Amino acid sequence: MLISKGKLELVEETLKEDGRTPLNYYKFIYDEMPCCPDCGAPMHERSRLSGKEGRSFTGMDGTPSKVEIRxxxxxxxxxxxxxxxxxxxxxxxxxxxxxxxEVHQAVADGSNEVPCSPSTVRRMLKKMAGQLVMLLWAFTEMGMRLSICEEDCRAADLWPTLRAAAVGFDRWYLRAVKMNVNRFGALYWQCSDTG
Incomplete structure (x- = not known):
């Protein structure tokens, strides 16, 4: 999996099968073609997943949408x-x-102005906490200084420390996600303990 920059273009505004819920279909116009994360060679587009195969998501306004991806x-x-x-x-x-x-970034920043329930916000934060090693690697690559003391490690919530370290870094969580996905193809590093 890779993540690339580009622009979003609205293709169609329609309603879901219930006839009441809006559903937007988007086309994403990519800026550049990525290089292979394994060998560094150029890549080319093989196919696009659009329509019903497209990726579903909900935006900050709460409207369900689908976007075609390549x-x-x-x-x-x-x-x-x-x-x-x-x-x-x-x-x-x-x-x-x-x-x-943007919803994920708002949750990482501690905002309560998101279109999801509090239990979903808790699940998102728990999932992000599982990405701690990935976040720490990306922070060092971005040039952030982060000092975590022993008391912070014992605390149930490291988010205030991470948010304080990210002050001045725009879209810090999304940048960290993109760096890890494009370099390692994943958001998690798995350790196997054979102990």
């Missing part, structure tokens, strides 16, 4: 990604998230 493959025939396409998500989305990137 699948890309590596030009290097010896690379694994030549025969195994990767989804190239727009930067308006977070991998495996049902809400758009």
């Amino acid at each position: 699948r890309v493959v590596c030009d290097n025939e010896a690379c694994y990604n030549h025969t195994h396409p990767k989804r190239d998500l727009p930067d308006i989305l977070v991998p495996y998230g049902r809400y758009d990137a």
Whole structure:
């Protein structure tokens, strides 16, 4: 999976099958073609997932939407990604998230002005806490200074410390997600304890 920059273009405003709920269909216009994260070779578009196959999400206004995304493959025939396409998500989305990137950033910033329930916000924060190692790596790559003392590690909530470290860094959570997905293809690092 990769994340790329671009612009969102509204294709169609319609209603869901119930006839009352709005549903927007978008096309994402990508800025550039990514390079392969494994071998560094150029990539090209293989296909697009649109319509019913498109990615569903809910924006900050609470309106359900779908966006078409592309699948890309590596030009290097010896690379694994030549025969195994990767989804190239727009930067308006977070991998495996049902809400758009701005909602995730607002939750990471501690805002209560989001179109989801408090239990969903708690699940999002728990999922983000599972990405702590990824966040710490991205913070150092972005040049952030972060000092976590032993008391912070024992505390149930590291978010005030992370938010304080991110002051002055615009869209810090989304930048960290994009860096990790594009470099490692995932949001989590898994440790296997054979102990």
